[in-house]
Amino acid sequence: MNIGYSKHTLANGLDVLIHEDHACPIVSVNIWYHVGSKNEVPGRTGFAHFFEHLMFEGSEHHDKGYFPPLQGAGALLNGSTNADRTNYWEVVPTNAFELALWMESDRMGYLLPALTAAKFQNQRDVVLNERRQSYENRPYGLAPMAMLAGLYPPDHPYHWPTIGQIADLHAARVEEVREFFATYYHPANASIAIAGDVDTADALTMVRRYFEDLQPGPAVAPVRPATPVLNGETRLVIEDRIELPRLYLGWITPGMFADDDAELDLAADILANGKTSRLYKRLVYELRAATDVSAAQNSREIGGFVQIAATAAPGRTLAELERVIVEEVGRLASEGPTDDEIERGRVQAEAQFVYRLQTVGGFGGKSDQLNAYNVLLKDPGYFDRDLARYHRVTAASLRDAVRRYLAHSNRVTLSVVPKGKTIYGMPGSVPSLVS
Amino acid sequence: MTVDRSRLPVPGKTPPFHFPAVERSTLSNGLRVWTVRHVSIPVATVMLLVRRGSAADPAGKEGLSAITADMLDEGTGSLSSIEIHEALARVGAQLDTDIGPDATLMTVTVLSRFLRPAVGLLADIVVRPSLKEEDFERVRQLRLHRLVQLRDMPGAVADRAFMRLLYGNHPYGHTPLGSEASLSALSVDDVRAYHAANVRPGDATLVVAGDCSHAEVEAFAAEVFAGWTGAPSAAQPEAAALLEAPRLNIIPRPGAPQSELRIGHVAVARNTPDYHALVAANMVLGGQFVSRINLNLREHKGFTYGARTSFDFRRLPGPFSLQVSVQTGATADAIHESLEEIAGIRGLKPVTADELSVGVAALTRGYARNFETAEQLARAVTQLALYELPDTYFDEFVERVEAVTAADVMRVAYQHLDPSRMTTLIVGDYGVVSRDLPKLSLGVPQVFAGDTF
Numbered sequence: 001m002n003i004g005y006s007k008h009t010l011a012n013g014l015d016v017l018i019h020e021d022h023a024c025p026i027v028s029v030n031i032w033y034h035v036g037s038k039n040e041v042p043g044r045t046g047f048a049h050f051f052e053h054l055m056f057e058g059s060e061h062h063d064k065g066y067f068p069p070l071q072g073a074g075a076l077l078n079g080s081t082n083a084d085r086t087n088y089w090e091v092v093p094t095n096a097f098e099l100a101l102w103m104e105s106d107r108m109g110y111l112l113p114a115l116t117a118a119k120f121q122n123q124r125d126v127v128l129n130e131r132r133q134s135y136e137n138r139p140y141g142l143a144p145m146a147m148l149a150g151l152y153p154p155d156h157p158y159h160w161p162t163i164g165q166i167a168d169l170h171a172a173r174v175e176e177v178r179e180f181f182a183t184y185y186h187p188a189n190a191s192i193a194i195a196g197d198v199d200t201a202d203a204l205t206m207v208r209r210y211f212e213d214l215q216p217g218p219a220v221a222p223v224r225p226a227t228p229v230l231n232g233e234t235r236l237v238i239e240d241r242i243e244l245p246r247l248y249l250g251w252i253t254p255g256m257f258a259d260d261d262a263e264l265d266l267a268a269d270i271l272a273n274g275k276t277s278r279l280y281k282r283l284v285y286e287l288r289a290a291t292d293v294s295a296a297q298n299s300r301e302i303g304g305f306v307q308i309a310a311t312a313a314p315g316r317t318l319a320e321l322e323r324v325i326v327e328e329v330g331r332l333a334s335e336g337p338t339d340d341e342i343e344r345g346r347v348q349a350e351a352q353f354v355y356r357l358q359t360v361g362g363f364g365g366k367s368d369q370l371n372a373y374n375v376l377l378k379d380p381g382y383f384d385r386d387l388a389r390y391h392r393v394t395a396a397s398l399r400d401a402v403r404r405y406l407a408h409s410n411r412v413t414l415s416v417v418p419k420g421k422t423i424y425g426m427p428g429s430v431p432s433l434v435s
Numbered sequence: 436m437t438v439d440r441s442r443l444p445v446p447g448k449t450p451p452f453h454f455p456a457v458e459r460s461t462l463s464n465g466l467r468v469w470t471v472r473h474v475s476i477p478v479a480t481v482m483l484l485v486r487r488g489s490a491a492d493p494a495g496k497e498g499l500s501a502i503t504a505d506m507l508d509e510g511t512g513s514l515s516s517i518e519i520h521e522a523l524a525r526v527g528a529q530l531d532t533d534i535g536p537d538a539t540l541m542t543v544t545v546l547s548r549f550l551r552p553a554v555g556l557l558a559d560i561v562v563r564p565s566l567k568e569e570d571f572e573r574v575r576q577l578r579l580h581r582l583v584q585l586r587d588m589p590g591a592v593a594d595r596a597f598m599r600l601l602y603g604n605h606p607y608g609h610t611p612l613g614s615e616a617s618l619s620a621l622s623v624d625d626v627r628a629y630h631a632a633n634v635r636p637g638d639a640t641l642v643v644a645g646d647c648s649h650a651e652v653e654a655f656a657a658e659v660f661a662g663w664t665g666a667p668s669a670a671q672p673e674a675a676a677l678l679e680a681p682r683l684n685i686i687p688r689p690g691a692p693q694s695e696l697r698i699g700h701v702a703v704a705r706n707t708p709d710y711h712a713l714v715a716a717n718m719v720l721g722g723q724f725v726s727r728i729n730l731n732l733r734e735h736k737g738f739t740y741g742a743r744t745s746f747d748f749r750r751l752p753g754p755f756s757l758q759v760s761v762q763t764g765a766t767a768d769a770i771h772e773s774l775e776e777i778a779g780i781r782g783l784k785p786v787t788a789d790e791l792s793v794g795v796a797a798l799t800r801g802y803a804r805n806f807e808t809a810e811q812l813a814r815a816v817t818q819l820a821l822y823e824l825p826d827t828y829f830d831e832f833v834e835r836v837e838a839v840t841a842a843d844v845m846r847v848a849y850q851h852l853d854p855s856r857m858t859t860l861i862v863g864d865y866g867v868v869s870r871d872l873p874k875l876s877l878g879v880p881q882v883f884a885g886d887t888f
Contacts, residue, residue: 023475025450026804061440065734067724072793073446074800093800096446106440125737125762132692133740133760139587197450210438241688242587244580274529275520285517288573291580313580344524351527351546358476358808 002383003357005370006200010208012216013188017370017380018203019195021360027196027203028361029100030089031108032371034191035184037164038083038157038223038302046127046164047172049081051180053123055088060110066103073099080363081162084301085375087368091361094197098206105210108190112181120174131163136435139242140416143309146432147250150234150412151305156225158303166435186217191374195360195367227303228252230410237415237422237429244291245424246311247318248414249325253306253405256299257377262389263401264297264306266345270337270398271295271328272308276344278328279310287324289316301376306406318415318426333407336399349390452803454829457816458649464664466636468656469816470649473809477547479645480809481554482540483561484817487633490536490606490672490751496625498578498613501534503629504541505574508532510565519560528553530560534611537750538821539634544810547646551655554643558659566630571623582615586885589695589760589862592686596888597697597860600680601754606672614888637666640820644813674751677701680858683877686885687865694766694863698773699756702851705748705822711832712847713746715839718794720744720780720848721757725793727776728757736772738765746851750822755852763864767871770861774854781849786841799833 005019037048056066056079070077073096079088090100135141145161152159192211194203230252254260272279272295283290293310308329310321337345359365373382414432415425422429455471462468473479492499508530509516523530526549531542541561545553585591595610602608612618641660643652680700703713714722721728721744732742742759757777761769780786806812806829815829859877861868862885872880 021475024803024807025452026801026807062443065725068793069443071723071725071797072800074449074796074802076801076804091801091804093446093449093803095449096800098444099446102438102440102444105438110440122734122737126733126740129693129738129760129762130740132762137589137691137693137695137760139584213438241690243583274524275517276524281517284577285573288576291577291584311584313576314583340521340525344521347527348524354476354478354546355544358478358810360807361804 002381003366005380007374007380008204010187010212012212012214014211015191015374016204016207017191017193017374018198018200019193019366019370020198020200021195021366022197025094025197026091026360027094027097027194027198028089028091028365028367029097029104030087030193030195030361030367030371031104032191032375033086033185034189034220034375035086036082036084037160037162039184040157040160042154042160043168044172044176045160045168046162047176047180048086049162049164050124050127050169050172051177052079052081052086053127054115054119054177055079055107055111057119057123058114059107060113061106062103063114066107069099070103075100076362078363083158083162087371089361089368097198101206101210105214108185108187108211109214111185112178115174115177117174120177124169124172128166128169131166135163140240140246142238142240142434143246143248143414143416145434146236146238146414147248147307147412149432149434150236150414151230151250151252152228156228157223158300182217184220187211187214188216189220191371193367193370195365195370223302225302230412233409233411233413235413235426235429236432237417237425238432239419239422240416242416242418244311244314245318245418246309246416247321247426248307248309248416249322250305250307250412251406251410253297253304254299255301255303260401260405261297261299261304263393263398264405265299266349266390266393267332267398267402268295268297268306269345269348270341271332278332279308279325282324282328283310283321289313289320289324318424322413322426329402329406333399333403336395339395342393342395342398346390346393350387353387449800450803452833454806454815455812457819457826460649460653462636462657462660464636464660465666466656466660466663467640467820468653469640469820470643470647470652471812471816472646473644473812474646477646478544478809479547479550479643479647480542480544480813481550481557482542482642482813482817483557484640484642484820485539485634486537486638486821487667488535488538489609489611491633491669492609492613494604495617496621497609497617498611499621499625499629500539500633501611501613502574502578502618502621503626503634504532504534504539505578506566506571506626507560507564509570509574510567511559511563512565514559516570519556522556526552536607540817542810550645550647554655555659561634562660562663564630566623566627568623571626575618575621578612579615579618582612582618589688589691592885593695593697593860593862596684596686596883597756598754599888600684600858600860601699601701603678605675605677607749607751607753632668635665635667636660636663640817642813642816642820644809644816671750681881683859683872683875683880684883685861685863685865685868685880686883688862689864689866691864692763693760694763694861694868695760696766696769697756697758697860698770698857699754700853700857701752702746702755703748704752705750709847709851710748711835712839712843713851714798715791715794715836716780716844716848717744717746718797719786719790719844720776723794723797727780728773731772731776732759732761732769736765738762738769763867766861766863766868767875770859770875774857777852777854777857780845781852782845786844788841791839791841791844795836795839798836802833
């Protein structure tokens with residue numbers, strides 16, 4: 001399954017990817033800036049995401065808020081920040097394509113003249129509320145940051161969460177926005193993908209008109225920390241406003257597109273994705289010791305980690321969950337998957353892959369995927385090769401990957417327990433310091 | 436060529452949109468088979484709509500329709516639960532079951548080459564479920580555990596309590612999951628009886644969106660759904676009388692950094708003649724980022740990450756509600772501002788031409804993108820079936836919304852929204868928020884424990 005595209009790099013370094021799809025009279029404009037929380041430093045975490053908010057507050061030639069003209073033209077739009085990149089997109093009816101380019105180019109080139117202390121303060125409050133809503137006031141909401149903090153050493157750029165530390169958000173100063181913008185938000189650190197009901201030549205002309213004059217900034221040095229090594233098991237505990245304790249196990253693994261990434265992705269599915277998975281069958285279906293279980297290979301640009309999580313049924317212990325999980329990981333490492341599991345995994349990988357390409361825009365649609373391949377691999381046409389990684393997985397290669405990366409106790413073990421009930425945590429756990 | 440940045444480009448004419456033709460037939464057992472063509476990518480979506488949902492739960496058996504739907508894929512004929520899911524996985528399909536108050540919807544999306552086996556599995560699941568005692572006990576246990584977990588989630592606590600406060604013992608007064616007491620009282624015989632009485636072809640519609648001919652789907656459906664018989668033996672639930680809900684309610688959540696708020700009352704049914712005007716009114720009030728309430732609470736005050744209002748249009752009158760999570764110290768101010776905005780849109784703060792045009796345009800100009808994927812098309816067709824809308828509904832939507840005037844918006848807001856009888860629910864730190872509540876003049880707050888509902 002390949003999708004046709006053309007790629008052009010403007011003189012200022014901006015990559016332009018164009019894909020024609022005339023099925024629906026809409027077009028997606030999707031921009032990736034190759035900056036995320038991995039580009040931050042301790043003491044200044046959360047800035048990349050906070051900055052994303054400011055991108056919606058107006059730019060020099062339209063200093064009125066980013067949403068009204070675009071929503072008024074029928075656009076759907078959003079943005080997101082993760083450890084590796086920040087993306088912004090609009091899906092517009094074809095007649096509003098030029099408007100979307102005007103708006104995106106104005107904030108790429110002319111954000112700073114419109115920045116004020118009042119906007120900065122307001123969006124800091126919004127981000128602090130986003131943090132309360134999505135992490136602090138959500139059951140088990142601090143677990144993801146505790147896992148990152150346990151898996152990666154303090155100077156590793158995946159150690160901190162993208163939302164940032166509260167103290168760092170309070171310490172952020174409006175002057176820092178300028179430096180951040182100059183360093184990361186310029187054409188040479190960005191990639192724009194256009195997908196939908198456009199003519200390639202016309203679309204390229206239009207993109208050139210709006211983006212060609214923007215000034216490039218300095219090249220951004222890649223972030224390449226040493227791969228962390230866990231020596232032994234780290235046991236952490238968090239007390240939360242919950243009733244059912246939950247166990248998280250995490251291991252350091254290879255990053256996105258690296259060797260063994262596809263193997264570990266399929267292994268996570270075999271272990272704990274859906275009712276056919278081994279851990280669902282054992283923990284939920286047979287033993288009824290857990291209410292849910294999940295696993296994922298979280299592959300990112302400069303490294304990955306596998307996480308398995310399970311919630312204890314009332315009256316059951318995290319120690320029992322841990323024993324069964326370790327057993328099943330061990331069994332997969334020694335015996336490997338069945339032929340049926342491999343076949344199902346491949347079909348599901350293909351299906352998920354095709355499902356993502358049903359839309360031209362949005363998170364995960366064709367324009368987002370073109371940018372992902374372009375920014376992370378410099379190859380927007382990686383579709384077939386990406387899928388081929390999954391078709392190449394064999395029972396033996398999957399088994400070996402599980403053996404190498406998961407079948408040992410160099411890992412992080414996190415217990416999330418009701419307040420005052422650290423006794424329900426795994427023995428010897430120390431309090432996690434995240435908040 | 437230099438760019439003129441002194442003004443924004445003005446979009447040209449919106450490209451016309453036409454909903455694809457829906458082809459229909461009815462099988463001899465009464466099952467309606469509706470298809471739409473979608474050819475851009477080799478993916479097909481199959482939906483089976485049964486027009487019975489949680490509102491059909493008998494009193495004291497809340498949760499029955501949802502647990503029945505959940506039991507359908509727990510074994511059929513010769514296949515166990517896990518074998519069914521292995522068969523689905525072999526064709527790359529996942530089964531999703533949605534239970535709403537008015538309907539149960541089962542969805543399978545597959546690569547086109549697997550359409551036939553996927554429909555066959557769906558038929559097995561719906562028509563020939565095993566409904567075994569041992570599976571029932573396990574599924575019920577999981578749902579009881581789910582209830583325990585939801586007690587920790589402020590949004591879920593608020594949703595459950597709010598429906599009960601607005602509707603009491605009305606069929607819409609509970610969420611599909613039911614309660615610990617009602618689930619505990621159920622037996623597998625209840626499930627079997629519910630399935631026999633309510634899950635029947637006479638009130639079901641099979642919708643397929645994909646690259647396949649109607650005749651092909653019809654013939655195949657006739658084969659795999661043969662043996663499924665009957666019209667539903669139970670009538671659609673009827674509205675019950677509503678009691679007046681207390682104005683101000685709180686479920687304490689000590690130490691919570693935010694208050695989860697719900698504000699609203701029972702409003703209108705899906706078949707209201709004011710439908711399009713209300714949809715437009717909601718866009719101005721709180722239905723999008725640039726709506727009055729979101730701009731006020733988020734962009735001006737910084738109280739929240741986001742606020743949204745909605746009319747939940749149902750077969751019987753559904754709720755209007757504002758949903759927002761605000762920092763604890765701003766709770767009373769946020770409630771005050773929200774009620775002011777609701778009062779404002781009824782006429783005190785007249786709707787401007789600009790506001791209305793942005794709201795209308797957001798609904799109409801990008802309308803085509805709501806129908807890009809097979810799943811979006813199939814879902815749209817289920818709406819036609821569920822609410823008995825005309826085939827022209829989607830094609831006419833744009834012009835009907837564009838015809839709404841600012842006066843219409845204020846008229847329908849005045850008629851269907853009444854802040855003086857709205858119910859406010861707070862899930863938050865009572866000790867902190869209670870200090871500011873008296874200034875709202877909403878009376879003494881009713882305090883409930885989280886597991887009251």
